[in-house]
Amino acid sequence: MTTPAYRNHKQAVLQALHTDRANGLTSTDAAARLNQYGANALAATPPVPAWRQFLATLKEPLVIILFVAVVLAWASAGYDFFVTGNQAHGMAAIYESIAILLLIGVNSALGFWQAQRAQKSLAALKTMADHHATVRRDGEWLTVPATSLVPGDIISLKTGDFIEADVRFLHVAELQTTEAHLTGEAEPIQKQTHAITAAVQLGDRTNMGYSGSTVVAGNGLAVVVATGMHTELGQIADLLNQVKQKKTPIEQTIHALSKKLMVVAIAIVFLTLGLELFKAYAATGALSITAAAEALSTAIALAVAAIPDALPAVLSIVLTIGATKLAAARGLIKSLNAVETLGATSFIASDKTGTLTKNEMTVTRFFAGGRTYQVEGNGYEPVGEILDPAGEPTDAAAYRRFMLAAVLNNEAAITKDDDGTAKPYGNPTDVALVVMGHKAGIDRDQLLAKDNDLDIEIVRVLPFDSTRKMMSVVIKDAGQYQVLTKGAPDVVLNHTDTVALERGLTPIESARVQVEQQVLAFADDALRTIAVGLRNIPEALAKQGTAAELEHHLTLLGVAGIIDPPRPEVRDSVRTLHQAGVQVVMITGDHAATARAIALRLGIVTDSAARVIEGAMLEGMDDQALYDIVPAIRVYARVTPAHKQRIVHALQRHGEVVAMTGDGINDAPALRAADIGIAMGINGTEVTKDAADLILLDDQFTTIERSVAAGRTIFGNIKNFMRHELTTNVAEVLALLFGVVLMTQGVGQVSATTPTLTALMVLWVNMVSDALPSFALGYDVPEANLMQQPPRDPRASILHGMLGRILVRGTVMGGLVYVAFLWGAHAGMSAAEAQTLGFLTLVFGQLWHVFDARSTRTLFARNPFSNGKLVFAVAFAAIASVLVTLWPFFNTVMGTAPLSGQLYLAVAFLPAIPTFVLSGLKELIWALWPARQPHTKPGQPGVPARD
Numbered sequence: 045m046t047t048p049a050y051r052n053h054k055q056a057v058l059q060a061l062h063t064d065r066a067n068g069l070t071s072t073d074a075a076a077r078l079n080q081y082g083a084n085a086l087a088a089t090p091p092v093p094a095w096r097q098f099l100a101t102l103k104e105p106l107v108i109i110l111f112v113a114v115v116l117a118w119a120s121a122g123y124d125f126f127v128t129g130n131q132a133h134g135m136a137a138i139y140e141s142i143a144i145l146l147l148i149g150v151n152s153a154l155g156f157w158q159a160q161r162a163q164k165s166l167a168a169l170k171t172m173a174d175h176h177a178t179v180r181r182d183g184e185w186l187t188v189p190a191t192s193l194v195p196g197d198i199i200s201l202k203t204g205d206f207i208e209a210d211v212r213f214l215h216v217a218e219l220q221t222t223e224a225h226l227t228g229e230a231e232p233i234q235k236q237t238h239a240i241t242a243a244v245q246l247g248d249r250t251n252m253g254y255s256g257s258t259v260v261a262g263n264g265l266a267v268v269v270a271t272g273m274h275t276e277l278g279q280i281a282d283l284l285n286q287v288k289q290k291k292t293p294i295e296q297t298i299h300a301l302s303k304k305l306m307v308v309a310i311a312i313v314f315l316t317l318g319l320e321l322f323k324a325y326a327a328t329g330a331l332s333i334t335a336a337a338e339a340l341s342t343a344i345a346l347a348v349a350a351i352p353d354a355l356p357a358v359l360s361i362v363l364t365i366g367a368t369k370l371a372a373a374r375g376l377i378k379s380l381n382a383v384e385t386l387g388a389t390s391f392i393a394s395d396k397t398g399t400l401t402k403n404e405m406t407v408t409r410f411f412a413g414g415r416t417y418q419v420e421g422n423g424y425e426p427v428g429e430i431l432d433p434a435g436e437p438t439d440a441a442a443y444r445r446f447m448l449a450a451v452l453n454n455e456a457a458i459t460k461d462d463d464g465t466a467k468p469y470g471n472p473t474d475v476a477l478v479v480m481g482h483k484a485g486i487d488r489d490q491l492l493a494k495d496n497d498l499d500i501e502i503v504r505v506l507p508f509d510s511t512r513k514m515m516s517v518v519i520k521d522a523g524q525y526q527v528l529t530k531g532a533p534d535v536v537l538n539h540t541d542t543v544a545l546e547r548g549l550t551p552i553e554s555a556r557v558q559v560e561q562q563v564l565a566f567a568d569d570a571l572r573t574i575a576v577g578l579r580n581i582p583e584a585l586a587k588q589g590t591a592a593e594l595e596h597h598l599t600l601l602g603v604a605g606i607i608d609p610p611r612p613e614v615r616d617s618v619r620t621l622h623q624a625g626v627q628v629v630m631i632t633g634d635h636a637a638t639a640r641a642i643a644l645r646l647g648i649v650t651d652s653a654a655r656v657i658e659g660a661m662l663e664g665m666d667d668q669a670l671y672d673i674v675p676a677i678r679v680y681a682r683v684t685p686a687h688k689q690r691i692v693h694a695l696q697r698h699g700e701v702v703a704m705t706g707d708g709i710n711d712a713p714a715l716r717a718a719d720i721g722i723a724m725g726i727n728g729t730e731v732t733k734d735a736a737d738l739i740l741l742d743d744q745f746t747t748i749e750r751s752v753a754a755g756r757t758i759f760g761n762i763k764n765f766m767r768h769e770l771t772t773n774v775a776e777v778l779a780l781l782f783g784v785v786l787m788t789q790g791v792g793q794v795s796a797t798t799p800t801l802t803a804l805m806v807l808w809v810n811m812v813s814d815a816l817p818s819f820a821l822g823y824d825v826p827e828a829n830l831m832q833q834p835p836r837d838p839r840a841s842i843l844h845g846m847l848g849r850i851l852v853r854g855t856v857m858g859g860l861v862y863v864a865f866l867w868g869a870h871a872g873m874s875a876a877e878a879q880t881l882g883f884l885t886l887v888f889g890q891l892w893h894v895f896d897a898r899s900t901r902t903l904f905a906r907n908p909f910s911n912g913k914l915v916f917a918v919a920f921a922a923i924a925s926v927l928v929t930l931w932p933f934f935n936t937v938m939g940t941a942p943l944s945g946q947l948y949l950a951v952a953f954l955p956a957i958p959t960f961v962l963s964g965l966k967e968l969i970w971a972l973w974p975a976r977q978p979h980t981k982p983g984q985p986g987v988p989a990r991d
Contacts, residue, residue, distance in 0.1 A: 114144050178199060
């Protein structure tokens with residue numbers, strides 16, 4: 045079929061599909077079509093094998109350098125074992141290689157664990173079609189698995205059925221479906237069978253039914269026009285398949301830094317090898333294998349020192365700490381790297397229904413007796429008062445007749461779950477009227493109960509149909525028969541004789557303008573309206589009259605204004621996000637007027653004439669045209685899943701970090717395409733949850749606001765960790781290089797080729813005395829009000845603004861380590877003792893420095909005891925580092941040696957001097973030249989807004 049089924053006459057559709065409405069397909073034809081089109085199921089993407097995920101973790105630049113260090117260690121050990129016979133030196137090299145391999149294993153295991161998060165989106169989509177269908181084949185009605193449906197099948201549908209394929213309706217009897225999973229609209233859609241000549245969006249194709257929808261009222265016949273991946277649901281699945289996983293901002297930042305560090309490490313290793321071999325040649329006039337082996341020992345130590353070995357592990361743990369904090373704030377994070385991405389988010393593109401609104405139709409105002417009343421409360425919980433125009437509680441007698449008619453002409457109900465939560469049954473509009481009645485103390489079941497003083501009974505029900513566009517019930521109230529009618533105001537007004545106003549019953553000719561103005565006022569606020577009327581009738585007409593005879597000469601009792609209300613907490617969250625430089629964009633399948641009105645209420649837009657881009661307009665735009673306008677647009681309406689993806693991609697082309705929120709299946713592809721996908725945990729579909737990175741366990745938009753703040757705090761802590769880690773790495777590299785370059789001849793018992801530190805000493809510093817305090821930095825609170833600052837630029841280097849600080853402090857610390865090593869050599873110490881002196885100088889130097897690194901200012905800017913976990917980690921690392929110099933096992937493995945008590949005291953406190961002096965000098969400079977200090981926020985003297 046070249047023309048879409050919704051644009052063709054139903055008979056033309058049947059002919060194009062070569063099927064028969066009366067008899068359906070033959071079994072033979074159905075089997076042939078099943079072979080041609082395949083099962084009515086969604087294609088699943090094969091999962092990445094676990095072994096491939098693990099191997100991917102071994103391709104990181106830092107890991108490659110560590111593997112090079114292992115190979116060098118093995119080469120050195122082989123030479124010692126098989127050439128020189130130096131078993132002790134050979135075993136030291138083996139220990140080094142084992143320690144490095146263990147480090148690689150820990151880092152890879154953490155990376156593999158993160159990569160193992162299950163991608164079950166398509167599996168969740170498939171479960172939606174795991175049902176049966178009633179189908180006409182060989183002239184008989186059969187129940188068959190939904191997977192066996194084929195194009196051309198004639199199916200029967202009734203209330204409560206799932207629609208298992210995309211269908212074109214052939215016959216409907218008041219049939220309504222819910223398509224919120226595709227369109228985002230909460231209201232059921234009335235279906236019909238006539239062709240629609242114009243091209244319209246999915247939500248307006250009223251002669252079609254879509255896979256995954258539910259029939260909520262009526263019954264009908266339809267012909268299957270698409271199955272499996274050819275359905276609208278299948279196209280969403282295909283969109284999910286097409287979305288490529290992209291690196292998060294922190295992954296991009298760390299990957300870029302790792303590549304630079306790899307280049308630096310390689311350069312340092314080759315420089316060291318060259319210098320060591322040159323020194324050996326200058327001393328002996330020849331090069332020997334022994335000299336090359338000694339040079340390799342120093343090169344291995346430098347290779348390990350040049351890279352932050354603990355970076356992947358510490359990063360994972362810091363992000364895990366952030367994820368734990370988010371969980372306490374009712375946000376479940378599925379991807380650790382997504383925790384930090386929240387802090388870089390600059391645009392939040394949000395679905396409307398169920399995310400910004402409650403997806404619970406609610407009467408918020410009504411017009412009755414000539415006055416307009418406000419109804420408090422949102423959603424299906426029957427809590428709230430009814431206020432008069434002055435905002436005061438009012439007597440229900442003024443609008444009792446309107447309430448009675450609205451509640452009695454109704455087949456919906458509200459019940460309570462086991463946990464006390466209100467659970468609706470029936471059409472959402474009817475449910476809204478029932479909840480309104482509860483707030484006024486009017487309950488349908490109580491009105492009709494036999495054991496009360498009232499004498500009300502339902503005599504007849506005239507269901508809503510699309511021709512009359514009204515619903516009526518005939519009741520008997522204390523012997524008087526009445527017909528109660530509700531419907532669209534324009535329709536009901538055409539059947540009305542009088543209107544109940546404050547001055548009494550008023551002819552419609554005199555009251556029409558007032559009523560229509562009120563309806564228009566409701567519509568301007570995006571309220572859907574329903575009018576309620578009444579007529580006293582005789583018994584004969586009550587029992588035998590037709591709808592046409594009954595629904596005339598009505599008295600209009602009132603008009604209710606209904607809306608899917610904004611979540612009450614969202615407006616404040618939007619304001620906070622705007623203050624933080626994060627823009628909020630509404631993307632919905634609802635109508636433009638409704639979308640604009642909700643956006644105005646929430647503060648997403650401030651102009652009642654704000655531009656709204658609709659799906660039909662997007663269809664006419666190429667990618668460049670959308671790219672040009674997307675930064676300025678805040679509301680999109682009548683959009684499809686593909687449109688949502690285009691909007692996300694256009695924002696990303698501008699360099700924006702985009703978070704996408706949603707709860708329906710139609711949101712899943714955009715959630716996957718966004719930098720971070722956010723799903724509703726309570727009302728969200730399984731598909732959406734599986735496609736998301738963050739799940740809001742309480743469905744509260746405020747959790748997003750808290751998550752953004754948490755993400756910014758985490759990035760600040762990561763920067764502090766990087767500042768500390770890289771300062772230590774600079775110190776280690778320079779301490780070793782100073783030995784290579786400056787120590788041209790032996791001193792005392794220490795030879796000229798003895799490295800300042802052994803490779804295992806460097807590993808200990810990186811993985812214990814450096815890493816443990818770095819973990820604790822993840823628990824720090826932010827220094828400034830991060831939600832008063834714009835989002836960080838994800839393209840900026842993580843070292844921006846702190847490279848000079850790292851180099852200065854690292855150089856001073858490295859120089860101090862070399863001086864301690866050299867002093868030990870001049871004091872007659874053995875090589876192991878001199879190296880141990882340098883090792884402990886480095887350990888305590890970086891333990892003092894961590895208190896300086898946790899502040900963007902200086903050591904004196906923060907209370908050192910405000911992070912108890914950091915104090916404990918520093919104490920533990922200090923004690924453990926001293927113990928490895930005392931225990932014989934570590935003396936053998938690491939090459940450490942015991943020192944005297946005076947030296948232990950000296951290395952514990954003397955390395956603190958550079959940190960205190962440098963911090964003091966910086967504070968002095970800022971005191972003399974205030975313009976040079978970091979910018980501060982009002983009310984936060986001395987606290988930096990940003991690094």
